[in-house]
Amino acid sequence: MTTRNWYSWNLFRYIVRRKGTHSSKPNLKELLLKMPRPQNHVQEMRNHRLKLKEKGKKYLPGILYLQVLGSGSRGSPRSLYFFTDRVRYMFNCSEGTQRLALEHKCKLAKLEHIFITRPTWENLGGLPGLALSAQDVGVPQFVLHGPQGTDELFAAAERFIILKSLGVSLYDCNCDNMYEDDVMTVRYVRLTKKDSGLEESDSDHSLEYTDDDTDYYAHEVNRNGKRLRLVNKTEQRSKIRESLNSNPRITDAMAYICKLKPRPGALSLIKCVEEGVPSGPLLGKLKEGEDVTLEDGRIVKSADVLAPGDSGSVIIVLECPTVDYLESLVENPVFENYQQSTAEEDNIPFCIAHFTPVEVMADPHYKKWMNDFGPGPIHLVLNEQNDCLGSEAVHRMQHKLHLLHPTIFPFLSEQGFDKENPPDQKIVEDNEEKLVEQLMGNSSRSPIPAANIGPTDNTVIQAKTLHCIHLRPKNGLDRSLELKLQPKEYADEAMNNDGFLDALACLQTDINLKTKELGEIAEYPKLIFLGTGSCAPNKHRNTSGILFRITENSSIMFDCGEGTLTQLMRFYGKSEAYRVLASIKAIYISHLHADHHMGLIGLLKARMWATEKPAFVLAPKQISAWLSFYHRRFEPILDKFTLIANGDLTLNSHNELSTEKCNNLFAQLGAKDVSTRNVKHVANSFGVSVTLNDGFKVTYSGDTMPCRSLVDLGRNSDLLIHEATMEDELESEARLKFHSTISQAINIGQQMHAKFTLLTHFSQRYAKIPILPDDAGKTVGIAFDNMQVRVGELPILPLLYPALRVMFSEAWEELDNKATRRKLRLQYGSE
Structure with a gap:
């Protein structure tokens, strides 16, 4: 019997037993005192998550898409969220990412891997806050991918970022090693500055180093009312000091070439019936791609009863921080395996996500490198040239408060927003669920319009929050969730309150x-x-x-x-x-x-x-x-x-x-x-x-x-x-x-x-x-x-x-x- 059912049953028995009496206070108090303490909710969520993960190993994910969380506009987050129906990934996690993830229902419970293109604040400033939020929903482990030393951020912040139940590790991202799971393989491409992979720290500026042993959460209490004490991390702090003394500043950048695992086509039961295939093991063989022989001697080919399979798209995510890195990028022979003139057809990227700054993208060498991939890929740009700050909810709140006093609550900057043709707000609020429904074709809503989805030739897209690149089962760019302001709706919500x-x-x-x-x-x-x-x-x-x-x-x-x-x-x-x-x-x-x-x-x-x-x-x-x-x-x-x-x-x-x-x-x-x-x-x-x-x-x-x-x-x-x-x-x-x-x-x-x-x-x-x-x-x-x-x-x-x-x-x-x-x-x- 679950804890919840125990509560309900005993309260029911108590009510029946006390029916007709004058006072229930002493017995109610006694019952409340005897009730079992609920299990730790984080542990419950973690256990549930592990069960789902184990169950999901039996099949390849059928739904995959990239979604822009932060566009990279000046001062705003820049982050790319990779959704699958098995696990979630994230590319870069700048300051403010957790707030956008919360607003746009990008669930963190299945987030496991975070890929950092370069360890700068624009890419990892949101990691500590995101880790705390993920810990609260039962995520047991974050695996970071990035240049060596990226994970040291957490060691340096361990006094004010307390990860009691979330582990953080750094994957060995060397160029001879690949990451592989049930969803994709990831190839690492190290990008270095011209004539220098690492540079020495500045000697012109110094700050007196104060070793901080303070427990800033000594006042926190657990469920029993006892103070929480942090585990002594002297060894970890010793490693930090050693790193400061011996390791130079990290300047490497990392590009990621992601190849999705191929997925066989779905078996058509209607076609199997038409071919006279009986239920049983023959269906399983056909599903696995084997041809089968029926009792009457006829051969049924799997190709005749299977829908076309998905060979697995290629995605490239990169940041070329300055022109000093261009030589390392454009002359790297690894990319020849994916460029139009030298690549196999299945290896030409479907999408290339650029965290590269404007001045580098304007460089002729970078432009040529992009053009070498041919007209097929969608080039998704997440940099300071964009103007979408990512949140619609703050405008909703401000429009309401503006009704009370227009100068105390002024309208906010609306750069990056379109007020025309507002989308269905329900889609915006539950974007994960609705995208899945639309992609699978089982939604009561209309499918994604052809104008909003479908690969376009030689397309360069300036990213906006909630732009999607669908990878499976459909392919293409989807703008249907693009944020739009709806001032009339906001005002009506306030005006419709009784007495307002x-x-x-x-x-x-x-x-x-x-x-x-x-x-x-x-x-x-x-x-x-x-x-x-x-x-x-x-x-x-x-x-x-x-x-x-x-x-x-x-x-x-x-x-x-x-x-x-x-x-x-x-x-x-x-x-x-x-x-x-x-x-x-x-x-x-x-x-x-x-x-x-x-x-x-x-x-x-x-x-x-x-x-x-x-x-x-x-x-x-x-x-x-x-x-x-x-x-x-x-x-x-x-x-x-x-x-x-x-x-x-x-x-x-x-x-x-x-x-x-x-x-x-x-x-x-x-x-x-x-x-x-x-x-x-x-x-x-x-x-x-x-x-x-x-x-x-x-x-x-x-x-x-x-x-x-x-x-x-x-x-x-x-x-x-x-x-x-x-x-x-x-x-x-x-x-x-x-x-x-x-x-x-x-x-x-x-x-x-x-x-x-x-x-x-x-x-x-x-x-x-x-x-x-x-x-x-x-x-x-x-x-x-x-x-x-x-x-x-x-x-x-x-x-x-x-x-x-x-x-x-x-x-x-x-x-x-x-x-x-x-x-x-x-x-x-x-x-």
């Missing part, structure tokens, strides 16, 4: 009155919230990132979770984003949990598009271990920032900081003070206050429990931005995880006499709307992703909440019902 029009009318009246009361509002300073969720991103809230724009030319970023750069590019659009990137003079990292700093490297690199001046990075000094390792093994980044340790900015440590460095920071920000204090979260966690030259003071809590040190730091702030991870009924859970509840955050603002408290860092269970207490007052607001608020219009934010409750009434009622059930459980459990 009345709530909106009341809100507009209140805003008009408040706007007159506030008078003229200065454009700066202002805040742009790029990430307001905790722990992991979802389609509504990204991880922590707040841009504080002090003036048009001066900004500081408060925390920088994965995907912060993409959010910024989407908010401003490409051209304006470059100016904003140049304005970012400092990036503050409150602590070293992954959801607060995994976007840092991407943002530092992106600033170089706009300015060569390094930014200040204000962070715990322990971050140097991570940044130094990345710089020395993967790509140079130390020239892009100047590190100031948060500990050197504490109220009692200003004198220890270089006066020149401090004055330079203040001058670039237009601030007269930047101070930090330790807060009550994990080790080396800080809150920060920034006081501008005109006296305006903003305090940012980072992650913390309520603590006196933050109150002292933020005394008399004009604005407190405080984390509010949990609702009030979950105070005990917040305490275990060293976070704050909503009311606790509000109370801290009152204690420090902050003029306004703005709440952020909500658990993703409150992705649409958190529950505010009834007495929150007129000086408390809640943050949303892509919210832009000038400090002079902060008093408008509390006016929005009644309309927000109506707009997201379904989500709000669900949260309210859950809170009620928790209260009832506590009541029954205490009696």
Whole structure:
């Protein structure tokens, strides 16, 4: 009997036994206490996955397609997802990939192999976050394919990327070795820089290496309420130090030539009956391709009763990073086996996916190399020339919020979107299932139109998210799932909520009155919230990132979770984003949990598009271990920032900081003070206050429990931005995880006499709307992703909440019902 059935049966027996009695509380409590603990859900999913995998070994996959997750547009993910009905693969995994995979239902439970064309942030910045998500759904093992040393990323990040049940290994990707499984064989082609395979790390830039032995998840608890402790990984850290001292920077790139396993044609039972073949073993022989002799002496040829087989397409995935790699690519004899003039027909590629940058693809040598494959292949381009940022859900949310206040919630950049001929939204939401149905011909929907699928001669396709290259059973390019904006649908969803029009009318009246009361509002300073969720991103809230724009030319970023750069590019659009990137003079990292700093490297690199001046990075000094390792093994980044340790900015440590460095920071920000204090979260966690030259003071809590040190730091702030991870009924859970509840955050603002408290860092269970207490007052607001608020219009934010409750009434009622059930459980459990 399963655990679920045990619960149902015993509850039924209990109800029958208690029927007609006056009180059931003591027996219900006893029953709940005696119920068996459910098995670990991760282990259950893992076991189920292994069973399916073992079962699937009996047949070759019948459905295969490549799907674009990230197009490679400036600041956006670039990733290619390879679906089969047996297993999933991924080519490159840049920052933000897990968020797109979640939105577009690209399931991670069957993902096993990830191929990296070159170990740079654009290709592997999303690996840590993706690994955490895959671990949560029971994936037991990731096998990385890429240049030697690619897997060291996980060893360097093991302090803040905790993989308790997911193993990561690197396949031996040398040119004499091939990978092979039931789906395909993969041939590796090493691409090297001209005259140099590896280069020495920069000697002009250095960062004091701080060996970090901190357990940043010591506060985490297991199901028994006991603290989790990490296994001592001294040996692993020793290997990291050895790698830093002895190994140069990795500069190799890797191309992958994938040959799908051939699949015999399906046996036609109708034709077998017509030929008089009896049921039994003869059918099996025909299916295996053997000719058979019937009892009457007639010979039935397998070719007469089998559909045409699939010889197995060839796919090539590559990145030629710069023109320095061209010689290694175009003169490599391996590719002659696949080019039109020298290849066998079955070896001419059906698709070549290019992660190569624009300037290299424009080179005549690269063009000739492409043309040598003939007119047959589809050339799929995933690089910065594309303009699709990959998410439709953020626009859906923003269009709704825009109805409340058009400048606080402005429309986002719509580059890469088409508003014409919107597709069926159901197809977009369940793309894996619907693609399979369409391909197999058992869908109630129309088959994929001929205009959308079918090989085209000499085609170069600029990739967009959800573009598909079908490989089996049909072949061709499929644009049917291409993302399109549907503004009317988004507005209708909001307007159709009961009472919303009345709530909106009341809100507009209140805003008009408040706007007159506030008078003229200065454009700066202002805040742009790029990430307001905790722990992991979802389609509504990204991880922590707040841009504080002090003036048009001066900004500081408060925390920088994965995907912060993409959010910024989407908010401003490409051209304006470059100016904003140049304005970012400092990036503050409150602590070293992954959801607060995994976007840092991407943002530092992106600033170089706009300015060569390094930014200040204000962070715990322990971050140097991570940044130094990345710089020395993967790509140079130390020239892009100047590190100031948060500990050197504490109220009692200003004198220890270089006066020149401090004055330079203040001058670039237009601030007269930047101070930090330790807060009550994990080790080396800080809150920060920034006081501008005109006296305006903003305090940012980072992650913390309520603590006196933050109150002292933020005394008399004009604005407190405080984390509010949990609702009030979950105070005990917040305490275990060293976070704050909503009311606790509000109370801290009152204690420090902050003029306004703005709440952020909500658990993703409150992705649409958190529950505010009834007495929150007129000086408390809640943050949303892509919210832009000038400090002079902060008093408008509390006016929005009644309309927000109506707009997201379904989500709000669900949260309210859950809170009620928790209260009832506590009541029954205490009696």
